[in-house]
Amino acid sequence: MIDTQAIFLSLQLAFCTLLIILPFGIWLAHHLVSAGKWKPWLEGLLALPLVLPPTVLGYYLLVGFSGKTLFGEPLVFSFLGILIASLIVNLPFAIQPIQRAFEAIPTALKEAAEVCGLSAWQIFYRINLPLAWRGVLSAAVLTFAHTLGEFGVILMIGGAIPGKTKTASIAIYDQVQSFDTQGAGMLSLLLLGISLCAIAISYGFFGSSSQLRAPRIR
Amino acid sequence: MLKVRIHSQSHGNRHHPSIPLEINLSCAAGELHALVGPSGSGKTTALRTIAGLHQPELGLIECAGEIWFEGLSANQALINFSPAQRSCGFLFQQYALFPHLSALHNVAIALENSGLPKSTRIAQSQAWLERMALGQFADRLPAQLSGGQQQRVALARALARNPKVLLLDEPFSAIDNPTRQNLYRILAELRQDLAIPIVLVTHDLREANLLADNITVIDHGIGLQTAAPNELFQKPRNSRVAELVGIPNVFNGVFNAGRLDWPPNNWFFDVLDKGKIPPASPVAWVIPQDGLMVHAQAAPTFLPARVETLSSIGQIAVVRFSVGNSKESLVWEASSAEIKRLGIHLGSAVFLEFDANKIHIMPLRTINDPRRLLPAG
Numbered sequence A: 001m002i003d004t005q006a007i008f009l010s011l012q013l014a015f016c017t018l019l020i021i022l023p024f025g026i027w028l029a030h031h032l033v034s035a036g037k038w039k040p041w042l043e044g045l046l047a048l049p050l051v052l053p054p055t056v057l058g059y060y061l062l063v064g065f066s067g068k069t070l071f072g073e074p075l076v077f078s079f080l081g082i083l084i085a086s087l088i089v090n091l092p093f094a095i096q097p098i099q100r101a102f103e104a105i106p107t108a109l110k111e112a113a114e115v116c117g118l119s120a121w122q123i124f125y126r127i128n129l130p131l132a133w134r135g136v137l138s139a140a141v142l143t144f145a146h147t148l149g150e151f152g153v154i155l156m157i158g159g160a161i162p163g164k165t166k167t168a169s170i171a172i173y174d175q176v177q178s179f180d181t182q183g184a185g186m187l188s189l190l191l192l193g194i195s196l197c198a199i200a201i202s203y204g205f206f207g208s209s210s211q212l213r214a215p216r217i218r
Numbered sequence B: 001m002l003k004v005r006i007h008s009q010s011h012g013n014r015h016h017p018s019i020p021l022e023i024n025l026s027c028a029a030g031e032l033h034a035l036v037g038p039s040g041s042g043k044t045t046a047l048r049t050i051a052g053l054h055q056p057e058l059g060l061i062e063c064a065g066e067i068w069f070e071g072l073s074a075n076q077a078l079i080n081f082s083p084a085q086r087s088c089g090f091l092f093q094q095y096a097l098f099p100h101l102s103a104l105h106n107v108a109i110a111l112e113n114s115g116l117p118k119s120t121r122i123a124q125s126q127a128w129l130e131r132m133a134l135g136q137f138a139d140r141l142p143a144q145l146s147g148g149q150q151q152r153v154a155l156a157r158a159l160a161r162n163p164k165v166l167l168l169d170e171p172f173s174a175i176d177n178p179t180r181q182n183l184y185r186i187l188a189e190l191r192q193d194l195a196i197p198i199v200l201v202t203h204d205l206r207e208a209n210l211l212a213d214n215i216t217v218i219d220h221g222i223g224l225q226t227a228a229p230n231e232l233f234q235k236p237r238n239s240r241v242a243e244l245v246g247i248p249n250v251f252n253g254v255f256n257a258g259r260l261d262w263p264p265n266n267w268f269f270d271v272l273d274k275g276k277i278p279p280a281s282p283v284a285w286v287i288p289q290d291g292l293m294v295h296a297q298a299a300p301t302f303l304p305a306r307v308e309t310l311s312s313i314g315q316i317a318v319v320r321f322s323v324g325n326s327k328e329s330l331v332w333e334a335s336s337a338e339i340k341r342l343g344i345h346l347g348s349a350v351f352l353e354f355d356a357n358k359i360h361i362m363p364l365r366t367i368n369d370p371r372r373l374l375p376a377g
Helices: A004-032 A036-051 A054-065 A079-103 A107-115 A120-131 A133-149 A152-158 A168-177 A181-206 B043-051 B103-111 B118-131 B147-160 B177-193 B205-211 B229-234 B239-244 B336-342
Strands: B002-008 B021-027 B032-036 B058-063 B066-073 B076-080 B088-091 B165-169 B198-202 B214-219 B222-227 B250-256 B259-262 B267-270 B281-286 B292-295 B303-313 B316-323 B329-335 B349-354 B360-363
Touching (some): A004 A079, A004 A133, A004 A168, A004 A181, A036 A079, A054 A152, A133 A168, A168 A181, B002 B043, B088 B147, B103 B118, B103 B147, B177 B198, B214 B239, B222 B229, B239 B250, B239 B281, B316 B349
Parallel strands (some): B032 B214, B165 B198
Antiparallel strands (some): B002 B058, B058 B066, B214 B222, B250 B281, B292 B349, B303 B316, B303 B349
C-alpha cells in the first residue's frame, strides 16, 4: 500500500520550501556577488549544511528550537519546524547556482545599463534577473529534489508524525523497519520518478546538463 | 561644451584596474576630441570617469553648463552625479548589448526613464534603428547580428537618450575595413546633425588624425598635450609626445640662449624660442620634412651625410642618412624624380641643409606637478 499522505506531505514541504527560498535566495545571491571582504565567510556559512552531517545539524536545530514557538506553532515536531529546517539545509542548493549565474554576467552590461539611465532596481529585474534565469531554474530543481530526499534533519526535528512530519523518505525507512518492502519499493519508485522528471524538465530547458549551473551569456 | 579636469591616484577595482590620472581637456559642442595613447595609458579610464563609472579624487567635470563632478580633496566629492544622472551616450568597446533583448528593445531601454509613453519610446527606438540602416533587424537578438550591426545598435542605444556628450571607446578596434568606412560616414553625419561634444578613445593615431578636431595624447594616465592634429605633429610639446605620435627625426641637443648644439655632430643652429627654456638645457628637437634640403655639392653651412638605406615605393622614396661622424640617422622622404636628379644611391655622400626656422625644440619631458589641479588658495 503506497503512503499517499507521506507523498503529499513531501510535495507540500518541497513547494513551501521553494516558495520561500527562491525569492530569498535571489535576494541574497545578488548581494553576495558584491559582498566585499566578508564574502568568503558568508559563503562558508551558507555552505555549511553541505558538509555538516544531517544529524549534527538536526541536533543543533532540535536544541535551539526546543520549547520555542512561531505564530503560535511549536518549532519541534511540527510542519513549521521541518519547513524551517528544510529552508536551512537547502540554502546552499538554492543560493550557489543563482550566485554563479549573477557572477557570470559581464560587468560591462551592468555599466551599460547604468549609462542607459536605469535605476538599481531596474538593472536587477530588467537585466540581471532575466540573464540569471537558468541559475534560478537550476536552484529550483536542486532544492525541490533535495527536499524530497531529505531525511536526517527532518527526522531529528520532526520525528515521524503521520500527516504532520512523516515525509516520504521517512515513510520509506519506517516501512523497511516494519518489513513492508513492497510499500517501501513503490514509494521509492515514485520518489525516483518525481526526481527524474524534475531534472529531465530542467535539462530540457537548458539543452544539456553541462549548462545546469552556468547561464549562457552571448 | 564638455570640460574635464581630473586627478586621481586610485587604482580602480578588480574588474577595471586603473592607473593614476591627470587629465585636462575641453571639447566644444560639435567637436570630435580624440584621446590617444598606448595600451594601458589610461584613455579608457578617462572616458569612464566622464561617464561616472570611475570616480576621480580631485577635479571638475562639467557638461553643457551642468557640473557632474566636483571634488576638492580626496574622497570628498562635493558633487558626484551617478552614471544615470549624467546624460552620456557611451559606446562600449565590446558594445555591451543586452543579450536577452532584441535590437529594438536594446535601444528602447535607454528611454525607459524618459517619461515618454511606451508607444513613443518604441517609435523613437525604431527611428534610430532605421537611421543606422537596421530597421529590418529590429526583432533580432544581438547574437543574430554581425559585429558591425551590433555596433550600430549600440550606437543607436547611446544616442537614443539625446545625450549631452557622446563617448566612444575604441569603436574601430574590432571591425573590418568596410564596416570601419561605414562607421566613419555615420560619425561624420552625426557630427553635423548633433551639436554635442564627442570624445573618442583610440590607440590608432592615424585614425585620430583623420577624424578628430583635437587630440589629447595620454601616457601613464597623464595628458601630455592637447592640440589640433597638425600642430601636434609639427610642434610636439616634448620628446615623449614626439615619440608617441611617431614623429621621425627627433634628436637630442643642448639649448643655450638661441643656440642649439647638436653635440654628436659638433654642429649648431641658431634657433629662436619663446624664452621658456632655461639656459644650457638638454632638449629634444625635431626637423620637419620641409625644413630639410638635400644637396649633392658641399657648402660650409651643409652637414655631410651618407645614404644608409634607400627604399622606393611607387613614386615615393624613403632615404635614411647617417649624419656626420655620429651614429644618428635621419629619415627623408622625397619623390623618385628628386632622388634621380640628385643621383643618390646606396652609400653615396650628400650634404644636408637645415632650415633653422623650422626646427622645433622641446623639453625632454613636461614637468608633472599634480598640485596645479588644486583650486587656487
